[in-house]
Every structure is written in C-alpha cells, then in structure tokens.
Amino acid sequence: MRKLGLIGGTGPESTIIYYREITDGVRRRLGRDRFPHLSIESLDVFEVLDFCKRDDHAGLVDYLARGIADLASAGAEFAAFTGITPHVVFDEVARRSPIPIVSMLDMSLRYAADRHYGRVALLGTGPTMDGDFFQRPFRSHGIDVVTPDDEDRRYIAKAIETELEYGIVRPTTQKTLRDIAVRLAERRHAEAIVLGCTELPLAFDGIDLPVDVMDVMRIHVDALIDRIVGE
Structure with a gap:
C-alpha cells in the first residue's frame, strides 16, 4: 500500500471523517484486517479563511506548501487536502510540492x-x-x-x-x-x-x-x- 499524507484541520471535523473513512475503506476494499499507513499535518481552517478574505494567495500557498513538505518528510508518497477551500491555490501548491496531490x-x-x-x-x-x-x-x-x-x-x-x-x-x-x-x-x-x-x-x-x-x-x-x- 502507498502512504497518504493529509492536510487536515481544514476543518477538524472533516479530518476525523477522512481518517475514519479511509482506514475503514481500505480494510473493506482489501477484504482483510489491514489499515493503511498515513500522516496528518493539521493546519488551521481559520488561517486559511483569513488568507482568502485578505486575497493573500501567496501567503496561502506558502502556508499549505509547508504542510505538504512536512508530509513528504514524513514519508508520504502522495497528499490531499481535507477541505475544498485550499483548492483555490491548488495549482500553485502542486507546482511546489515534492509529491503528487490528489485534487478534490x-x-x-x-x-x-x-x-x-x-x-x-x-x-x-x-x-x-x-x-x-x-x-x-x-x-x-x-x-x-x-x-x-x-x-x-x-x-x-x-x-x-x-x-x-x-x-x-x-x-x-x-x-x-x-x-x-x-x-x-x-x-x-x-x-x-x-x-x-x-x-x-x-x-x-x-x-x-x-x-x-x-x-x-x-x-x-x-x-x-x-x-x-x-x-
């Protein structure tokens, strides 16, 4: 199995659902008792929203790109956002990312x-x-x-x-x-x-x-x- 890295905290409630649904879904898909290895970098949804309200897309890119870099350092082979709002700068973050990001x-x-x-x-x-x-x-x-x-x-x-x-x-x-x-x-x-x-x-x-x-x-x-x- 490939290791996933999640940018969580955008917000916490959806991050919990992502974790539960992914771990349970992998076990069901495999038909046996196996859970995937994954890492979560929990960021702050309110910071994300503040960047958007200020139209500070460069700041948002930096904020999210640092989170992706941390996931890559933790061994994640690919990454994903657990919120859709960060996709406002998806292309820019993807260009800076050392690992692929799966777009919602x-x-x-x-x-x-x-x-x-x-x-x-x-x-x-x-x-x-x-x-x-x-x-x-x-x-x-x-x-x-x-x-x-x-x-x-x-x-x-x-x-x-x-x-x-x-x-x-x-x-x-x-x-x-x-x-x-x-x-x-x-x-x-x-x-x-x-x-x-x-x-x-x-x-x-x-x-x-x-x-x-x-x-x-x-x-x-x-x-x-x-x-x-x-x-």
Whole structure:
C-alpha cells in the first residue's frame, strides 16, 4: 500500500471523517484486517479563511506548501487536502510540492461528467461560492455551476464557520440549508446539489432532497482509497 499524507484541520471535523473513512475503506476494499499507513499535518481552517478574505494567495500557498513538505518528510508518497477551500491555490501548491496531490475538484468533475450533469448547484464556504476556482473547470467541460443568492451565501458561510467547523449541527440550520438546496433545484433547475465544503455532509446527513447530492468528500475519499491500494 502507498502512504497518504493529509492536510487536515481544514476543518477538524472533516479530518476525523477522512481518517475514519479511509482506514475503514481500505480494510473493506482489501477484504482483510489491514489499515493503511498515513500522516496528518493539521493546519488551521481559520488561517486559511483569513488568507482568502485578505486575497493573500501567496501567503496561502506558502502556508499549505509547508504542510505538504512536512508530509513528504514524513514519508508520504502522495497528499490531499481535507477541505475544498485550499483548492483555490491548488495549482500553485502542486507546482511546489515534492509529491503528487490528489485534487478534490478533479475527482468531483469526473464524477459529474460521468453522470452527464448539465447544471449543478454549489454550496460551500464564502471563498468557494464567491470565487471561480470550482466553477471554472466545470464550465470548461460544459457543466453550469449555480450558487445561492447573496443572502443565502452569507447564511451558509456563517453556518459553516460558526457551527459546522465545531461539529455543531442544529436542526434549524439543517432545515434552512435544505430549503436553500430545494430552491436551487426547483428555481435554478440544478440536477445535483454539490456539498462543496467537507463539513456540509454533517448538516445534510439524513436529509432528503429532490435531486442528486454530490458529496465531494465521499468522492475524494473513494479516489484516495483507490490510490492507496494501487487501483
């Protein structure tokens, strides 16, 4: 098996899920009691968000690249981010990285293309919804990406930063997030709702929607398991 290095802490709740799902997934994939070797470099999601709010992409690249270098020094053969927001500077970090980085965006785009989606609705952090780093590759493959209106974007971003990053899941927040997703499906004709923050699955667990759900974390985890076991 190949050793994976994870940039964790972006945020902690999703890092815990990545660790659990990868270790359990490898054991199930192999059909025997084996766990993979992996290293986690836990960074600070709030520092990542601050870099984004200041448009300090150079500082964010340096911050993430140091984490990747630490993982490589620990023997990781490839790496991944446990949050989607760091992908705003993915290409720059990948160029500086001594080991390959598996992109959450690339895996999500492949998933959407395989299902022939024409339009998806993106939910995520402020930098993810307001930026273009997620939308751009989808557009280049003929997939339209829509986002909530300004008020709903602010609500989602606040819920992620003040609740979900701490593992807090309130029923009222779940209902509001579901209502936003349903409006995007019905009014913007989205064929799938993209959970474009790795904490959002906490809020959508057990929530029914009228369209498909793209859980980017689950898609990414499956791809990482493939690479660990050599598939």
